[in-house]
Ligand SMILES: [Fe+2]
């Protein structure tokens with residue numbers, strides 16, 4: 001028996017070149033299941049961007065939903081290289097697996113959700129990827145092997161991140177019991193599916209419990225006390241440089257509202273092509289990042305991330321407006337109008353560079369501008385398909401949506417953005 005690992009300079013460094021491994025059919029079936037699992041995880045994490053109040057968990061959910069999406073995207077592309085027809089990709093590969101995720105969507109609170117994801121779902125996913133690497137022939141199936149190694153790099157990092165947010169999540173005895181009961185219940189559905197990759201022996205599928213009724217995201221703003229909150233901000237003129245910079249940092253911070261709206265668009269819009277979900281998932285994560293732009297810039301400026309407040313009205317609009325309306329308003333009326341210079345995204349960047357001379361905000365606004373160009377292109381592409389009649393006929397619809405957003409904005413008077421009294425600017429002083 002030859003030992004594959006004896007001589008790393010042969011076979012371009014690949015492992016398991018002599019093992020018969022998995023066939024194309026077996027590999028494609030497993031990868032198709034894993035693509036489905038990652039797609040369901042994208043949905044699951046997106047739903048928690050909306051419903052979990054804890055700022056750190058909310059932000060992490062934004063990242064996890066996007067990385068699950070990227071894994072699903074890569075796996076789907078690979079499956080199509082394995083003699084599988086495109087239509088098969090959107091067929092549910094296993095009813096038991098679907099029921100497992102339908103049930104998981106109902107996980108009742110943040111502690112139970114985090115415990116089950118950290119201790120059951122993510123370890124099962126990591127093991128499924130590791131099993132694939134153990135069983136495949138790495139020479140025959142190298143494109144899959146490389147992709148799975150990339151997914152695994154994330155799946156090795158995610159548990160560390162989840163453990164750290166779990167460790168700071170307060171658990172009552174009742175929470176602990178609830179988490180255990182849910183983990184036990186979900187394990188029965190998972191075992192009926194033969195595990196995430198379907199390779200374990202199967203038990204009988206228990207009847208649906210929570211998922212007899214499909215999960216719906218409660219449309220309520222969830223916030224912890226990380227930041228002071230106001231309804232809306234007064235926009236200072238550009239000439240009031242320090243005030244305008246504070247306003248801009250608070251606007252970035254408040255983009256978590258947009259991310260939550262997009263998470264709802266992703267979760268609630270049914271029967272769209274995969275490219276729609278991939279685009280919205282990316283857009284959602286970008287808006288989570290933009291909120292962190294604000295947080296990091298405020299922290300770098302004042303030594304305290306909570307020195308400036310965030311605003312709520314955009315979040316309330318996102319909870320009230322149907323997905324198509326809020327997406328049309330965001331993509332066409334808000335982001336689309338930000339492309340016009342002056343003022344637009346370019347002027348925001350120039351202001352940070354030339355007037356505020358704030359190096360970190362200059363970097364953030366530079367990338368924010370690039371992201372927004374991408375978002376406008378995404379929105380135009382997706383709305384052309386989604387809106388009946390296409391972009392050509394959408395203007396009255398998006399304008400009505402903008403009026404709705406303005407009406408929400410006007411429910412309460414805006415207030416000036418003022419740094420909290422304990423905060424002092426560390427790195428930035430008006431030039
Ligand atoms: Fe943004």
Ligand SMILES: [Fe+2]
Pocket residue numbers: 286287335371372375
């Ligand atoms: Fe955006």
